[in-house]
Amino acid sequence: MNVFDGHNDALLRIYNDPTPAAFEAFLNGGSSAHIDLLRARAGGLVGGLFAIFPPSPMAGDLSDRMSGAGYDLPLPDPLPHPTGADATIAMASILLRLEAASKGGLNVCRSVADIESAVARGSLAAVLHIEGAEAIDPDLHMLDVLYAAGLRSVGMVWSRHNHFAHGVPMRFPSSPDTGPGLLEPGKRLVKRCNELGVLLDLSHLNERGFWDVAELSDAPLVATHSNVHALCPVSRNLTDAQLDAVARSQGVVGLNFATAFLRADGRMDSDTPLDTMRRHLDALLERLGDDGVALGSDFDGATIPDAIGSAAGLPRLIEHLSAAGYSDALLEKIAMRNWLSVLGRTWKA
Structure with missing residues (x-):
């Protein structure tokens, strides 16, 4: 079954290993990554939102620090705009170079028609997405430039704060109500994304910021990679009230495969059964209906269940x-059709 995925960090992985080998491994296989072209074909992964995440200097792996009975990881310092811009441009360049080197194996897509055409050709349909908008200046000049380069989805924040909004910390157990709402540049960013037809990703945004976007935006509410707070009370997950707001907007939530956001104990532990993922999908379907649930794996950005392992393991789910x-009809919606529907109702390209 064809799968379109709401979130992966393959570009960050290649950015963090700036060697020809990492680039070639994405195209030809041979690495331990969750996603490369061979694993995508093996698992039916036909496309997805490829995240650009400008990284913060951090000590150690987050996964190693999310394994106790509870945790509250300190937020990284805000990332300076020039640093975020440099990293964002570098990762956008990686995606464009992958497209050129893939000889038709990967295409950067700017419309739903582009995605459908790429899938029909057997090409991996890649949509440019930002997770943490530090590259965009408060006056939004860079947004226009990135849009022209193919940007079609923006998450204002990762879990650190910036000049647009406040992110949630990696905290368990915790409500997502962890700070103030959007700043004035963030409100302008919502309006401009609506005008351009750029999807706004609510994952990583704190609850007050979520409600600000819900009030300001005229587009469907979307969380590309988030789960159900009632089943896993980590700050990154969505409350029932938030899920109901997504449903009212005819939006979509993509199931995050990161085990710390699936498990009732909030741990990054790859020994997590597929039943745990199904319980979140069941709960999402109850709140959002058949048209509001999709997949947002977080491949190459998190510890995922061993039962899936990589993109090649998607058929097991x-x-x-x-x-x-x-049913097959429901699975087709969750796997791909719900993403294409909400993108088509958001994008203006």
Whole structure:
């Protein structure tokens, strides 16, 4: 079954290993990454939102610090605009160079028609997405430049604060209500993204920021990679009230495969059964309906269940859900059609 995925960090992985080998491994396989062209084809992954995340200097792996009975990781310092811009341009360049080097194996897509055409050709359909908008200046000049380069989805924040909004810390257990709402440049960013037809990703945004976007935006509310707070009370997950707001807007939530946002104990532990993922999907379907649920794996950005392992393991999730009674029609919506629908109702390209 074809899968379109709401979030991966493959570009960050290549950015962090700026060697020809890392670039070639994405094209030809041979690495331990979650996503490369060979694993994508093996698992039916036909496209997705490729995140640009300007990294913060951090000590150690976050996954190693999210394994206790509870945790509250300090937020990194805000990232200076020039640093964010440099990293964002570098990762956008990586994606464009992958497209050129793939000889038709990957295409950067700017419309739903582009995605459908790429899938029909057997090309991986890549949509440029920003996770943490530090590259965009408060006057939004860079937004126009990035849009012209193919940007079609913006997450204002990762979990650190910036000049647009406040992110949630990696905290368990915790409500997502962890600070103030959007700053004035953030409100302008919502309006301009609406005008351009750029999707606004609410993942990583704190609850007050979420409600500010819900009030200001005229587009469907979307969280590309978030789960159900009632099942896993980590600050990154969405409350029932937030899920109901997404449903009212006819928006979409993509199931995050990161185990710390799936497990009731909030731990990054790859020994997490597929049943745990299904429980979140069941709860999302109850709140959002069949048209509001999708997948947002966080491949190459998190610890995911061993039962999936990589993009090549996606059929195991589909088979598990089918065995649990999910119909083929519902699975096709979750796997791909719901993403194409909400993108088509958001984008103006």
